[in-house]
Amino acid sequence: MILQQSPYILYSDGKGNIFEDTSLYTVGRAGWDAFPIPTEEWIELPDGGNLYELPGRKGIGIDVKTGEMRLCEKGWAVAAFIPPAHTGLYIAAYETEKDAPTLPLFCYTAAGWLDDKFYVPAVRIEKDIRQECAGYDAAKIETGTQHLLQAYPHNRLVKHLMENCCMTYNCPAARNFSLGRWECPVPTSPACNANCIGCISFQPEEETIVSTQDRLTFKPKAEEIVEFTVPHLVSAPYPIVSFGQGCEGEPLLMWETIREAIIEIRKHTPNGSININTNGSKPSAVRALCEAGLDSIRVSTNSARKSIYTPYYRPNNYQFEDIVESLKVVRSYGGWASINYFVFPGMTDTVEEYEALRKLIQETDLSMIQWRNFNIDPDWYLGQIGVTETGEMLGVKQLMDLIHEEFTQVKFGYFNPPIERIKGNYESAFAGAELYA
Ligand code: SF4
Numbered sequence: 001m002i003l004q005q006s007p008y009i010l011y012s013d014g015k016g017n018i019f020e021d022t023s024l025y026t027v028g029r030a031g032w033d034a035f036p037i038p039t040e041e042w043i044e045l046p047d048g049g050n051l052y053e054l055p056g057r058k059g060i061g062i063d064v065k066t067g068e069m070r071l072c073e074k075g076w077a078v079a080a081f082i083p084p085a086h087t088g089l090y091i092a093a094y095e096t097e098k099d100a101p102t103l104p105l106f107c108y109t110a111a112g113w114l115d116d117k118f119y120v121p122a123v124r125i126e127k128d129i130r131q132e133c134a135g136y137d138a139a140k141i142e143t144g145t146q147h148l149l150q151a152y153p154h155n156r157l158v159k160h161l162m163e164n165c166c167m168t169y170n171c172p173a174a175r176n177f178s179l180g181r182w183e184c185p186v187p188t189s190p191a192c193n194a195n196c197i198g199c200i201s202f203q204p205e206e207e208t209i210v211s212t213q214d215r216l217t218f219k220p221k222a223e224e225i226v227e228f229t230v231p232h233l234v235s236a237p238y239p240i241v242s243f244g245q246g247c248e249g250e251p252l253l254m255w256e257t258i259r260e261a262i263i264e265i266r267k268h269t270p271n272g273s274i275n276i277n278t279n280g281s282k283p284s285a286v287r288a289l290c291e292a293g294l295d296s297i298r299v300s301t302n303s304a305r306k307s308i309y310t311p312y313y314r315p316n317n318y319q320f321e322d323i324v325e326s327l328k329v330v331r332s333y334g335g336w337a338s339i340n341y342f343v344f345p346g347m348t349d350t351v352e353e354y355e356a357l358r359k360l361i362q363e364t365d366l367s368m369i370q371w372r373n374f375n376i377d378p379d380w381y382l383g384q385i386g387v388t389e390t391g392e393m394l395g396v397k398q399l400m401d402l403i404h405e406e407f408t409q410v411k412f413g414y415f416n417p418p419i420e421r422i423k424g425n426y427e428s429a430f431a432g433a434e435l436y437a
Contacts, residue, residue, distance in 0.1 A: 007112025011075035012053030024061030026112035028090025031346025031390030048083035048133030056100025079108035107373035126414035129432030144178035192249030238418035244277030255285035280323030296336035304356035
Protein backbone atom coordinates (compact mmCIF):
# COMPACT_ATOMS: atom_id res chain seq x y z
CA MET A 1 0.00 0.00 0.00
CA ILE A 2 1.43 3.41 -1.04
CA LEU A 3 0.92 6.08 1.58
CA GLN A 4 -1.00 9.19 0.54
CA GLN A 5 1.28 11.40 2.62
CA SER A 6 4.55 11.26 4.57
CA PRO A 7 4.34 9.92 8.13
CA TYR A 8 4.84 12.33 11.05
CA ILE A 9 8.09 12.51 12.96
CA LEU A 10 8.57 10.63 16.25
CA TYR A 11 10.33 11.88 19.38
CA SER A 12 10.99 10.50 22.85
CA ASP A 13 10.81 12.08 26.31
CA GLY A 14 14.14 10.49 27.18
CA LYS A 15 12.40 8.01 29.47
CA GLY A 16 11.56 5.47 26.79
CA ASN A 17 8.19 6.99 25.88
CA ILE A 18 7.69 7.80 22.19
CA PHE A 19 5.28 10.34 20.73
CA GLU A 20 4.39 11.70 17.26
CA ASP A 21 4.74 15.40 16.37
CA THR A 22 2.07 16.15 13.74
CA SER A 23 3.63 19.53 12.91
CA LEU A 24 6.51 17.76 11.16
CA TYR A 25 6.81 15.09 8.45
CA THR A 26 9.70 12.61 8.82
CA VAL A 27 12.68 12.92 6.49
CA GLY A 28 15.53 10.47 5.88
CA ARG A 29 19.29 10.68 5.96
CA ALA A 30 21.80 9.52 3.36
CA GLY A 31 25.47 10.24 3.96
CA TRP A 32 25.60 13.56 5.85
CA ASP A 33 22.38 15.00 4.32
CA ALA A 34 18.62 14.91 4.98
CA PHE A 35 16.07 14.22 2.23
CA PRO A 36 12.29 13.92 1.87
CA ILE A 37 11.35 10.22 1.48
CA PRO A 38 9.16 9.24 -1.51
CA THR A 39 5.78 8.01 -0.19
CA GLU A 40 6.09 4.74 -2.17
CA GLU A 41 9.22 3.77 -0.20
CA TRP A 42 7.45 3.49 3.20
CA ILE A 43 6.31 0.15 4.64
CA GLU A 44 4.78 -0.67 8.01
CA LEU A 45 7.45 -1.45 10.63
CA PRO A 46 7.71 -5.26 10.25
CA ASP A 47 7.06 -7.63 13.15
CA GLY A 48 10.23 -7.98 15.23
CA GLY A 49 11.29 -4.37 14.59
CA ASN A 50 12.21 -2.07 17.49
CA LEU A 51 12.20 1.68 18.10
CA TYR A 52 15.18 3.42 19.72
CA GLU A 53 15.42 6.83 21.35
CA LEU A 54 18.67 8.57 20.39
CA PRO A 55 20.10 10.53 23.33
CA GLY A 56 21.68 13.90 22.56
CA ARG A 57 20.07 14.04 19.11
CA LYS A 58 17.19 16.16 17.75
CA GLY A 59 15.10 14.83 14.84
CA ILE A 60 14.90 16.70 11.52
CA GLY A 61 11.53 17.04 9.77
CA ILE A 62 9.59 19.04 7.20
CA ASP A 63 7.19 21.61 8.64
CA VAL A 64 3.68 20.52 7.64
CA LYS A 65 2.62 24.17 7.06
CA THR A 66 5.76 25.88 5.65
CA GLY A 67 7.44 22.93 3.92
CA GLU A 68 10.71 24.08 5.58
CA MET A 69 13.11 21.58 7.14
CA ARG A 70 13.59 22.21 10.88
CA LEU A 71 14.41 20.40 14.12
CA CYS A 72 11.86 18.74 16.41
CA GLU A 73 12.53 20.53 19.71
CA LYS A 74 10.05 18.36 21.70
CA GLY A 75 12.49 15.57 22.62
CA TRP A 76 15.16 13.12 21.49
CA ALA A 77 15.19 11.73 17.95
CA VAL A 78 13.81 8.23 17.32
CA ALA A 79 15.02 5.54 14.89
CA ALA A 80 13.93 2.02 13.99
CA PHE A 81 15.89 -1.24 14.16
CA ILE A 82 14.31 -3.15 11.30
CA PRO A 83 14.24 -6.98 11.50
CA PRO A 84 16.29 -9.36 9.31
CA ALA A 85 15.06 -9.98 5.74
CA HIS A 86 14.38 -6.23 5.33
CA THR A 87 16.80 -3.55 4.03
CA GLY A 88 16.53 0.07 5.16
CA LEU A 89 16.55 2.75 2.44
CA TYR A 90 17.25 5.82 4.65
CA ILE A 91 18.92 6.39 8.02
CA ALA A 92 17.13 8.44 10.72
CA ALA A 93 17.83 12.17 10.21
CA TYR A 94 18.88 14.14 13.27
CA GLU A 95 21.24 16.80 14.53
CA THR A 96 23.79 15.50 17.07
CA GLU A 97 24.67 17.62 20.09
CA LYS A 98 28.37 18.06 21.01
CA ASP A 99 28.46 15.66 23.98
CA ALA A 100 26.07 13.06 22.60
CA PRO A 101 27.16 9.47 23.38
CA THR A 102 28.23 7.15 20.52
CA LEU A 103 25.30 4.91 19.65
CA PRO A 104 25.65 1.12 20.13
CA LEU A 105 26.07 -1.35 17.23
CA PHE A 106 22.55 -1.40 15.83
CA CYS A 107 21.03 0.00 12.63
CA TYR A 108 19.19 3.32 12.84
CA THR A 109 16.61 3.46 10.06
CA ALA A 110 14.26 6.45 9.68
CA ALA A 111 10.82 5.96 11.29
CA GLY A 112 7.47 7.76 11.30
CA TRP A 113 3.87 7.53 12.48
CA LEU A 114 0.62 7.68 10.53
CA ASP A 115 -2.92 6.42 11.21
CA ASP A 116 -1.91 4.63 14.42
CA LYS A 117 0.95 2.74 12.76
CA PHE A 118 4.76 2.97 12.70
CA TYR A 119 6.37 3.17 9.25
CA VAL A 120 9.93 2.74 7.92
CA PRO A 121 11.52 3.32 4.48
CA ALA A 122 12.54 -0.24 3.66
CA VAL A 123 12.04 -3.23 1.36
CA ARG A 124 11.57 -6.92 2.16
CA ILE A 125 14.63 -8.24 0.28
CA GLU A 126 14.39 -11.89 1.43
CA LYS A 127 11.39 -14.27 1.32
CA ASP A 128 13.00 -16.95 3.53
CA ILE A 129 11.34 -16.87 6.98
CA ARG A 130 14.17 -18.42 9.00
CA GLN A 131 14.55 -15.42 11.31
CA GLU A 132 10.91 -14.29 11.62
CA CYS A 133 10.45 -13.50 15.30
CA ALA A 134 6.98 -15.09 15.24
CA GLY A 135 8.68 -18.39 14.42
CA TYR A 136 10.52 -18.65 17.74
CA ASP A 137 8.67 -20.55 20.50
CA ALA A 138 10.55 -20.00 23.79
CA ALA A 139 9.33 -23.25 25.38
CA LYS A 140 10.39 -25.33 22.36
CA ILE A 141 13.77 -23.55 22.31
CA GLU A 142 14.28 -24.33 26.01
CA THR A 143 13.40 -28.01 25.41
CA GLY A 144 15.63 -28.17 22.35
CA THR A 145 18.50 -26.61 24.27
CA GLN A 146 18.26 -29.12 27.11
CA HIS A 147 18.02 -31.97 24.59
CA LEU A 148 21.23 -30.90 22.79
CA LEU A 149 23.14 -30.32 26.02
CA GLN A 150 22.17 -33.84 27.16
CA ALA A 151 22.89 -35.38 23.73
CA TYR A 152 26.40 -33.82 23.61
CA PRO A 153 27.54 -33.58 27.27
CA HIS A 154 31.25 -33.19 26.48
CA ASN A 155 30.95 -30.92 23.44
CA ARG A 156 32.29 -27.41 24.28
CA LEU A 157 30.85 -25.97 21.08
CA VAL A 158 27.30 -27.21 21.74
CA LYS A 159 27.63 -25.85 25.30
CA HIS A 160 28.75 -22.44 23.93
CA LEU A 161 25.98 -22.40 21.28
CA MET A 162 23.23 -23.33 23.70
CA GLU A 163 24.21 -21.51 26.90
CA ASN A 164 25.72 -18.35 25.35
CA CYS A 165 24.39 -17.91 21.82
CA CYS A 166 20.90 -19.38 22.20
CA MET A 167 19.93 -18.68 25.79
CA THR A 168 21.96 -15.48 26.45
CA TYR A 169 22.44 -13.64 23.14
CA ASN A 170 19.13 -14.95 21.63
CA CYS A 171 21.05 -15.61 18.40
CA PRO A 172 18.48 -16.51 15.67
CA ALA A 173 20.81 -19.10 14.11
CA ALA A 174 21.57 -20.82 17.43
CA ARG A 175 17.85 -20.87 18.23
CA ASN A 176 17.15 -22.53 14.88
CA PHE A 177 19.80 -25.14 15.75
CA SER A 178 18.03 -25.79 19.08
CA LEU A 179 14.82 -26.30 17.06
CA GLY A 180 16.57 -28.72 14.67
CA ARG A 181 15.97 -26.67 11.54
CA TRP A 182 17.61 -24.68 8.73
CA GLU A 183 21.01 -22.88 9.26
CA CYS A 184 23.21 -24.17 12.13
CA PRO A 185 26.02 -21.86 13.32
CA VAL A 186 29.55 -23.25 13.80
CA PRO A 187 31.90 -20.67 15.36
CA THR A 188 35.54 -21.78 15.48
CA SER A 189 37.95 -18.85 15.81
CA PRO A 190 38.90 -16.87 18.94
CA ALA A 191 41.13 -14.55 16.85
CA CYS A 192 40.82 -12.27 13.82
CA ASN A 193 43.18 -10.75 11.25
CA ALA A 194 41.08 -7.62 10.80
CA ASN A 195 40.19 -4.76 13.19
CA CYS A 196 36.78 -3.63 12.02
CA ILE A 197 35.68 -0.35 13.56
CA GLY A 198 32.21 -1.79 14.22
CA CYS A 199 33.29 -5.31 15.22
CA ILE A 200 30.36 -7.01 16.99
CA SER A 201 32.55 -9.53 18.84
CA PHE A 202 35.42 -7.33 20.01
CA GLN A 203 35.65 -3.63 20.91
CA PRO A 204 38.88 -2.10 22.31
CA GLU A 205 38.81 -0.95 25.97
CA GLU A 206 39.16 2.70 24.97
CA GLU A 207 35.97 2.62 22.88
CA THR A 208 32.79 3.79 24.67
CA ILE A 209 30.61 1.25 22.88
CA VAL A 210 30.68 -2.47 23.66
CA SER A 211 30.59 -5.54 21.36
CA THR A 212 27.13 -7.13 21.22
CA GLN A 213 28.54 -10.58 22.06
CA ASP A 214 31.83 -11.96 23.36
CA ARG A 215 34.24 -13.94 21.23
CA LEU A 216 34.68 -17.66 21.56
CA THR A 217 37.49 -18.40 24.05
CA PHE A 218 38.60 -21.84 22.80
CA LYS A 219 39.58 -23.58 19.53
CA PRO A 220 37.08 -26.40 18.85
CA LYS A 221 38.35 -29.73 17.55
CA ALA A 222 37.14 -31.14 14.22
CA GLU A 223 35.48 -34.03 16.13
CA GLU A 224 33.44 -31.57 18.22
CA ILE A 225 32.24 -29.89 14.98
CA VAL A 226 31.40 -33.14 13.19
CA GLU A 227 29.56 -34.64 16.21
CA PHE A 228 26.56 -32.24 15.98
CA THR A 229 26.72 -30.99 12.38
CA VAL A 230 26.24 -34.42 10.74
CA PRO A 231 22.95 -35.13 12.60
CA HIS A 232 21.78 -31.59 11.75
CA LEU A 233 22.54 -32.03 8.02
CA VAL A 234 20.84 -35.44 8.02
CA SER A 235 17.63 -34.45 9.82
CA ALA A 236 16.98 -30.70 9.53
CA PRO A 237 14.77 -29.17 6.79
CA TYR A 238 16.79 -27.04 4.32
CA PRO A 239 19.97 -27.81 6.31
CA ILE A 240 23.01 -25.55 6.24
CA VAL A 241 26.04 -25.57 8.54
CA SER A 242 27.73 -22.17 8.59
CA PHE A 243 31.25 -21.47 9.80
CA GLY A 244 31.84 -17.80 10.66
CA GLN A 245 29.50 -16.31 13.24
CA GLY A 246 29.11 -13.05 15.16
CA CYS A 247 30.55 -14.61 18.32
CA GLU A 248 34.00 -15.28 16.91
CA GLY A 249 36.93 -13.78 15.03
CA GLU A 250 37.89 -14.90 11.52
CA PRO A 251 37.17 -18.61 10.70
CA LEU A 252 39.83 -18.78 7.94
CA LEU A 253 42.42 -18.58 10.72
CA MET A 254 41.12 -22.06 11.66
CA TRP A 255 41.04 -23.42 8.08
CA GLU A 256 42.93 -26.64 8.82
CA THR A 257 40.39 -27.64 11.49
CA ILE A 258 37.49 -26.61 9.24
CA ARG A 259 38.94 -28.59 6.32
CA GLU A 260 39.31 -31.68 8.52
CA ALA A 261 35.70 -31.26 9.67
CA ILE A 262 34.32 -30.84 6.14
CA ILE A 263 36.11 -33.98 4.92
CA GLU A 264 34.75 -35.97 7.87
CA ILE A 265 31.21 -34.55 7.49
CA ARG A 266 31.08 -35.51 3.81
CA LYS A 267 32.14 -39.07 4.70
CA HIS A 268 28.87 -39.33 6.67
CA THR A 269 26.36 -37.36 4.58
CA PRO A 270 26.01 -35.55 1.21
CA ASN A 271 23.06 -33.57 2.60
CA GLY A 272 22.73 -29.82 2.82
CA SER A 273 25.12 -26.95 2.28
CA ILE A 274 28.44 -26.30 4.03
CA ASN A 275 28.95 -22.53 4.08
CA ILE A 276 31.55 -20.15 5.47
CA ASN A 277 30.88 -16.55 6.51
CA THR A 278 34.23 -14.81 6.36
CA ASN A 279 36.21 -11.65 5.75
CA GLY A 280 37.68 -13.51 2.74
CA SER A 281 41.26 -12.65 3.70
CA LYS A 282 42.95 -15.98 2.76
CA PRO A 283 42.12 -17.18 -0.79
CA SER A 284 44.56 -20.11 -0.55
CA ALA A 285 42.74 -21.38 2.55
CA VAL A 286 39.44 -20.94 0.69
CA ARG A 287 40.83 -23.07 -2.15
CA ALA A 288 41.75 -25.84 0.32
CA LEU A 289 38.21 -25.73 1.77
CA CYS A 290 36.69 -25.94 -1.73
CA GLU A 291 38.87 -28.98 -2.40
CA ALA A 292 37.46 -30.50 0.81
CA GLY A 293 33.84 -29.86 -0.18
CA LEU A 294 32.83 -26.32 0.79
CA ASP A 295 29.58 -25.40 -1.02
CA SER A 296 29.27 -21.67 -0.46
CA ILE A 297 31.01 -18.58 0.85
CA ARG A 298 29.73 -15.23 2.15
CA VAL A 299 32.33 -12.48 2.24
CA SER A 300 31.50 -9.47 4.40
CA THR A 301 32.26 -5.98 3.16
CA ASN A 302 31.21 -2.39 3.79
CA SER A 303 32.15 -1.44 0.23
CA ALA A 304 33.22 -2.62 -3.23
CA ARG A 305 35.90 0.12 -3.11
CA LYS A 306 39.32 -0.54 -1.56
CA SER A 307 39.50 3.11 -0.41
CA ILE A 308 36.35 2.66 1.74
CA TYR A 309 37.02 -0.98 2.74
CA THR A 310 40.55 -0.52 4.14
CA PRO A 311 39.93 2.28 6.70
CA TYR A 312 36.98 0.28 8.07
CA TYR A 313 38.43 -3.25 8.16
CA ARG A 314 41.99 -2.16 9.05
CA PRO A 315 43.28 -5.55 7.78
CA ASN A 316 46.41 -7.33 9.13
CA ASN A 317 48.54 -8.95 6.41
CA TYR A 318 45.87 -9.03 3.76
CA GLN A 319 44.24 -6.55 1.44
CA PHE A 320 41.04 -5.88 -0.48
CA GLU A 321 42.24 -7.79 -3.53
CA ASP A 322 42.40 -10.97 -1.40
CA ILE A 323 38.69 -10.87 -0.60
CA VAL A 324 37.92 -10.50 -4.32
CA GLU A 325 40.16 -13.48 -5.04
CA SER A 326 38.36 -15.61 -2.41
CA LEU A 327 35.03 -15.01 -4.18
CA LYS A 328 36.58 -15.97 -7.54
CA VAL A 329 38.10 -19.16 -6.07
CA VAL A 330 34.71 -20.44 -4.88
CA ARG A 331 33.09 -19.64 -8.23
CA SER A 332 35.93 -21.46 -10.01
CA TYR A 333 34.87 -24.62 -8.09
CA GLY A 334 31.21 -24.06 -9.06
CA GLY A 335 30.37 -22.93 -5.52
CA TRP A 336 27.94 -20.22 -4.45
CA ALA A 337 29.52 -16.84 -3.68
CA SER A 338 27.70 -14.06 -1.82
CA ILE A 339 28.73 -10.72 -0.41
CA ASN A 340 27.42 -9.69 3.00
CA TYR A 341 26.98 -6.08 1.87
CA PHE A 342 26.67 -3.57 4.71
CA VAL A 343 24.16 -1.06 3.31
CA PHE A 344 24.77 2.56 4.38
CA PRO A 345 22.46 5.02 2.54
CA GLY A 346 24.58 7.78 1.08
CA MET A 347 27.66 5.54 0.76
CA THR A 348 26.37 2.29 -0.79
CA ASP A 349 24.27 4.12 -3.38
CA THR A 350 26.84 6.63 -4.62
CA VAL A 351 27.68 6.56 -8.33
CA GLU A 352 31.30 5.64 -7.45
CA GLU A 353 30.19 2.67 -5.32
CA TYR A 354 27.72 1.57 -8.01
CA GLU A 355 30.51 1.42 -10.61
CA ALA A 356 32.76 -0.47 -8.18
CA LEU A 357 29.96 -2.94 -7.39
CA ARG A 358 29.36 -3.55 -11.11
CA LYS A 359 33.07 -4.28 -11.54
CA LEU A 360 33.10 -6.65 -8.52
CA ILE A 361 30.10 -8.60 -9.85
CA GLN A 362 31.68 -8.92 -13.32
CA GLU A 363 35.13 -9.83 -11.99
CA THR A 364 33.92 -12.48 -9.52
CA ASP A 365 30.82 -13.86 -11.32
CA LEU A 366 29.07 -13.19 -8.03
CA SER A 367 26.03 -15.37 -7.17
CA MET A 368 24.25 -13.21 -4.60
CA ILE A 369 24.16 -9.89 -2.76
CA GLN A 370 22.90 -10.04 0.83
CA TRP A 371 21.75 -6.42 1.38
CA ARG A 372 22.42 -6.10 5.11
CA ASN A 373 21.63 -3.14 7.32
CA PHE A 374 24.84 -1.63 8.67
CA ASN A 375 24.69 -1.84 12.46
CA ILE A 376 26.71 1.22 13.38
CA ASP A 377 26.40 4.84 14.61
CA PRO A 378 26.29 6.79 11.29
CA ASP A 379 28.26 9.86 12.50
CA TRP A 380 30.84 7.65 14.20
CA TYR A 381 31.30 5.45 11.11
CA LEU A 382 31.75 8.31 8.63
CA GLY A 383 34.03 10.12 11.09
CA GLN A 384 36.19 7.04 11.70
CA ILE A 385 36.71 6.32 7.97
CA GLY A 386 37.28 10.02 7.25
CA VAL A 387 34.34 10.64 4.92
CA THR A 388 33.22 14.29 4.89
CA GLU A 389 31.78 14.33 1.38
CA THR A 390 29.83 11.31 0.04
CA GLY A 391 29.37 12.18 -3.64
CA GLU A 392 26.39 11.91 -6.00
CA MET A 393 23.71 9.47 -4.75
CA LEU A 394 21.32 7.22 -6.67
CA GLY A 395 19.08 6.12 -3.78
CA VAL A 396 19.37 2.56 -2.39
CA LYS A 397 16.15 1.40 -4.10
CA GLN A 398 17.32 2.71 -7.48
CA LEU A 399 20.75 1.10 -6.98
CA MET A 400 19.07 -2.27 -6.35
CA ASP A 401 16.92 -1.84 -9.48
CA LEU A 402 19.92 -0.94 -11.67
CA ILE A 403 21.96 -3.93 -10.46
CA HIS A 404 18.97 -6.26 -10.85
CA GLU A 405 18.31 -5.05 -14.42
CA GLU A 406 21.91 -5.46 -15.57
CA PHE A 407 22.79 -8.66 -13.63
CA THR A 408 19.59 -10.74 -13.67
CA GLN A 409 21.57 -13.84 -12.57
CA VAL A 410 22.63 -12.21 -9.31
CA LYS A 411 20.23 -13.12 -6.52
CA PHE A 412 19.16 -10.61 -3.85
CA GLY A 413 18.50 -11.69 -0.28
CA TYR A 414 19.53 -11.58 3.35
CA PHE A 415 20.44 -15.17 4.21
CA ASN A 416 22.71 -17.93 2.89
CA PRO A 417 20.56 -20.11 0.61
CA PRO A 418 20.12 -23.85 1.28
CA ILE A 419 21.51 -26.30 -1.30
CA GLU A 420 17.92 -26.97 -2.43
CA ARG A 421 17.74 -23.31 -3.54
CA ILE A 422 21.31 -23.22 -4.94
CA LYS A 423 20.94 -26.41 -6.99
CA GLY A 424 17.12 -26.52 -7.30
CA ASN A 425 14.31 -24.03 -7.94
CA TYR A 426 15.60 -20.82 -6.40
CA GLU A 427 12.14 -19.28 -6.28
CA SER A 428 10.49 -22.13 -4.38
CA ALA A 429 13.02 -24.09 -2.34
CA PHE A 430 13.34 -22.22 0.94
CA ALA A 431 11.86 -21.99 4.43
CA GLY A 432 8.37 -20.53 4.14
CA ALA A 433 8.07 -20.87 0.36
CA GLU A 434 4.58 -22.30 0.86
CA LEU A 435 3.52 -18.86 2.14
CA TYR A 436 4.20 -17.42 -1.33
CA ALA A 437 2.63 -20.27 -3.36
S1 SF4 B 1 36.25 -9.53 10.39
FE1 SF4 B 1 34.57 -9.97 11.84
S2 SF4 B 1 35.53 -10.68 13.72
FE2 SF4 B 1 37.12 -9.69 12.45
S3 SF4 B 1 37.23 -7.59 13.22
FE3 SF4 B 1 35.82 -7.63 11.47
S4 SF4 B 1 33.75 -7.96 12.37
FE4 SF4 B 1 35.28 -8.48 13.92
